[in-house]
Amino acid sequence: MYLVSKREKQRYFSIREMSETLDISFHFLTKALQPLTQKGILVSSRGPAGGVSFLKAPEEVTLMEIILILEGEDFFNSCMLGLDGCGLQRPCPVHGVWMDIKSILMKEFSSISLAMIGDKTFTQHLRLMNV
């Protein structure tokens, strides 16, 4: 969100600067960003004037994608009771409700792009950190 709210697709933003602006530990942020780079959402450059930048156009990156990368690809595949093989064949008592809820969540998160969030953050001066 920080990156896209800058609205400069070309340049690299250093993680150090980002961590200081957002008041997040540098090492923590570095680690958090790595899977995004590995999955091709971001591209990184080492050395002076290095940092991270979007590889994939933020218009094409949904919140859903980010959530799946950061939380794990089967984040929306779990049974509410934690049962193995819970599905239409052998459902748990809340399988139906939970499926409905999950599909609403997935639909919603899939409909929001990072570009939309960036624009909103930029134009409405919204905050990404405390204070």
Next chain:
Amino acid sequence: MYLVSKREKQRYFSIREMSETLDISFHFLTKALQPLTQKGILVSSRGPAGGVSFLKAPEEVTLMEIILILEGEDFFNSCMLGLDGCGLQRPCPVHGVWMDIKSILMKEFSSISLAMIGDKTFTQHLRLMNV
């Protein structure tokens, strides 16, 4: 869910028996049930023929109540980015979406009673455990 699916409101069901049926550690289950007893959803009895039973009628207990008791009363009050004081006055970029999603979740969970789940589990022979 186990308790209500038994559809015998009067008698106490022992936690030992329940833990064996559901294949959950006895001590773990005991601990999990304690907040429900403390909050007046269940009533317990020690000694021979003791166990737990519903105090509040399961028709009047919603999934929402159970979730709030087990996960904490402010389970649905968090900011998606973890910001303090995120609200209409000083929202984060995803405040609106997140609010919408949370209200759908709360509405859904509030509309489901344990009695409904128990009936469904009983009549459709649904499972509460693996295998």
Next chain:
DNA sequence: TTTAATTAAGACTTTTTTATCTTAAATAAG
């Protein structure tokens, strides 16, 4: 070509959560 700046990767530490164990208290039955 050397140096400073920067991310990557993995080891390590700390914190939090989850799970278990022990002891105490209560209760029904003999």
Next chain:
DNA sequence: CTTATTTAAGATAAAAAAGTCTTAATTAAA
């Protein structure tokens, strides 16, 4: 009244998650 059975509560242990640190690799600029 004593004993066996059962939950309650708190202490302890184990596992998982979160966070930090160190070293390596890369890159641009002097």
